Amino acid sequence: MEPLDAFRREVVAWLEDNCPRSQREPAGPEELYQGGSKGCFSSQDARTWFERMREKGWTVPDWPREYGGGGLSPGQAKVLKTEMKRLGCRPPLATGQGIAMLGPALFEYGSEQQKREHLPRIARGEVRWCQGYSEPGAGSDLANIQCRAEDKGDHFVVNGTKLWTSNADRADWIFCLVRTDPKAAKQAGISFLLIDMRQNGIEVRPIELISGESDFCQVFFENARAEKHNLLGDLNRGWTVAKRLLQHERTLMSQLSEIAVGPKFSPGEVARRYLSLENGVLTNSGLREQLVRYEMDAMALALSNQKAFEESGQGRLDPNSTSFFKYYATELDKRRGELKLALMGTQGLGWSGPGFDSDELMEPRTWAFSKALTIAGGSSEVQLNVIAKRVLDLPE
Numbered sequence: 082m083e084p085l086d087a088f089r090r091e092v093v094a095w096l097e098d099n100c101p102r103s104q105r106e107p108a109g110p111e112e113l114y115q116g117g118s119k120g121c122f123s124s125q126d127a128r129t130w131f132e133r134m135r136e137k138g139w140t141v142p143d144w145p146r147e148y149g150g151g152g153l154s155p156g157q158a159k160v161l162k163t164e165m166k167r168l169g170c171r172p173p174l175a176t177g178q179g180i181a182m183l184g185p186a187l188f189e190y191g192s193e194q195q196k197r198e199h200l201p202r203i204a205r206g207e208v209r210w211c212q213g214y215s216e217p218g219a220g221s222d223l224a225n226i227q228c229r230a231e232d233k234g235d236h237f238v239v240n241g242t243k244l245w246t247s248n249a250d251r252a253d254w255i256f257c258l259v260r261t262d263p264k265a266a267k268q269a270g271i272s273f274l275l276i277d278m279r280q281n282g283i284e285v286r287p288i289e290l291i292s293g294e295s296d297f298c299q300v301f302f303e304n305a306r307a308e309k310h311n312l313l314g315d316l317n318r319g320w321t322v323a324k325r326l327l328q329h330e331r332t333l334m335s336q337l338s339e340i341a342v343g344p345k346f347s348p349g350e351v352a353r354r355y356l357s358l359e360n361g362v363l364t365n366s367g368l369r370e371q372l373v374r375y376e377m378d379a380m381a382l383a384l385s386n387q388k389a390f391e392e393s394g395q396g397r398l399d400p401n402s403t404s405f406f407k408y409y410a411t412e413l414d415k416r417r418g419e420l421k422l423a424l425m426g427t428q429g430l431g432w433s434g435p436g437f438d439s440d441e442l443m444e445p446r447t448w449a450f451s452k453a454l455t456i457a458g459g460s461s462e463v464q465l466n467v468i469a470k471r472v473l474d475l476p477e
Contacts, residue, residue, distance in 0.1 A: 089160050096168055099133045101126035105169040107346065109443065113175040117209025118279075119251045127171075131206065134173035141180055141204045148196055149204025178247070179203040179210040181333040183256050183275075186326045190273075190314045199275070212330075213243040213257030213276075213300060214323070220245075221463055223258070224267035224320065228302065230259035230274060235309050237261075237274065239282075239302040247457070249285045249298035254278055256326075257307075262317050273319030275311035282306065290453070294446060297453075328400050330458045331407030346440065348372055348417060351424045368424060375420055378413055382406075401471040408464035411454045418448035 103126040112123045114131050122128040134140055137151055143158040144150020153161065165172075174180070184203055187196055202208045219225040228241025239259060249255065255276050262270030278285070282305035287295035314322040346354070352363055352372055363369040389402065421444055422429035431437030432445055455461045469475045 085156055085160055088157055089164065092161055092164050093168075095137075096164060096170055099130075100168065100170045101130055103127075104130045104171045106171075107169075108171045109440075110175075113172060114206065115175045115177060115209060115248075115251065116179075116206030117251065117253050118207075119253075120206065120209065130171070131173040135205055138204070140174040140206065141184070144184070144200065144204060149201035174206045176333065177209065178212055178256075178330075179208065182212065182326055182329045183210050185329045186256075186313065186322055189325065190322050192310075194310065195275075195313065208253045209248070209251060211246050211249045211252035211255050211278075213246055213255045215245045216242060217244050221460060223323070224271065226258050226260055226271065228257070228259050229263065230261050230272065230307060232261070237307040237309070237312075239274070239276065239305040239307055241302050243300040243302075245288070245297045245457075246285075246300050247296055247298075249278070249300050250287050250295075252278055255300065256313070258319055258323055259307075261319075265317060268320040270317055271319045271323070272316055273313045273322040274307045275313060276305065276307045280305060290450070294450065296450070325400075327458060328403040331403040331464075334407045334411055334454065334458050346421075348375055348420050348424060351421050355425050355428060368420075371420055371423070375413075375416060379417075382409055382413060399472065401467060404459070404464040404467040405472065407458055408461050408468070411451075411457075412461060414454060415451045418444075418451040422448055 103124060112127070114120055114122055114127055122131070131140075138144070138146060138149060139151045139161065141149065142151035142153045142161050143155065144152075146152040151158075151161075180203060184200060187200055191199075199208070203210070213228075214223060214226075216226050216228060218227065226241075228239065228243060230237040230239045237259070239257070241259070243249075243255075243257065246255070255278055257274050257276050258271055259274050260270055261272040264270070276283075278300075282303050284301040284303070286299045286301070288297045288299060289295050290297065313319070349372065352358075352368070356368070357364045363372065386406065389406065425441070425444065428437065428441050429444055431441045433442070459467075470477065
């Protein structure tokens with residue numbers, strides 16, 4: 082018997098015994114536990130499910146046990162992910178910027194002290210992180226940042242602002258690009274700092290979006306303190322860490338359909354709910370063609386992601402390919418939102434007031450937010466440039 086077969090049986094039995102029934106249903110973002118000091122559970126079952134998975138180390142199953150993970154091999158982690166998906170088990174802890182972005186960067190660039198200080202708290206959901214990259218004058222030209230950090234001996238003093246910082250009002254810590262050598266060339270004078278946001282000198286202002294939500298914020302630093310031991314990587318060489326972390330961010334965004342982004346119903350489920358079917362077939366041929374094309378493209382992306390996962394484990398994956406996955410996934414997510422509204426007809430036009438249930442009111446907001454995802458982590462145009470230059474090796 083193959084070792085993974087025995088492990089699969091153990092996983093299935095444990096999930097059946099420990100995942101509450103209510104946690105085996107599709108979940109909207111508001112139903113997932115985000116962790117951190119401001120996190121809250123949507124139900125007692127959500128708390129129970131998180132605590133059980135945390136004790137197994139399966140909030141981050143492929144991280145080493147000494148850093149709060151489950152110590153699973155890549156093959157075992159794949160089995161766990163597959164069986165959770167098959168049983169409909171929700172993620173016990175939302176895959177946020179701590180798990181998917183800072184965590185991998187800490188493994189690659191962090192000191193042992195930094196790993197032991199920050200990774201277990203991420204795995205246990207004790208700290209929620211946000212990303213301090215963009216500024217009012219540094220968006221696509223990220224190296225133009227002006228937020229500065231002055232060396233004060235055993236710590237830095239940070240002054241400046243960050244813009245479009247996702248969920249900064251709910252975060253405990255921020256990983257931040259700062260200018261530590263204003264006389265150096267753009268990329269050469271940047272450092273990567275980990276900053277505790279629970280201090281005087283940091284102000285967070287939410288930004289209201291067209292969707293009606295305020296997921297993005299502006300963060301102001303006024304003589305905020307960052308400890309020297311929370312400098313990730315070398316002084317003035319944070320650009321290297323930043324670029325690598327962006328690749329992890331793009332990987333995260335390439336898995337939108339797997340991390341419970343957006344409302345709980347798929348386009349196929351929306352079609353069955355709102356449109357006429359004959360023998361299970363959608364009668365509207367135009368919408369049927371759009372739905373089939375979307376489902377085919379979504380399956381192609383999922384298979385490509387799986388292939389990339391396997392190649393990554395074998396050390397054969399080009400890191401720049403994350404730009405392809407990020408571009409394709411966010412553009413596909415935008416198509417998903419547009420398709421769902423088309424399938425819903427007039428019920429997809431609700432923004433407020435009677436006549437619409439909570440899911441119907443959420444769909445237009447998610448559609449609007451999907452536009453922002455094509456900008457976050459580097460716009461679609463930036464990704465196409467990266468693909469052209471670094472993957473296809475086209476001339477400039």
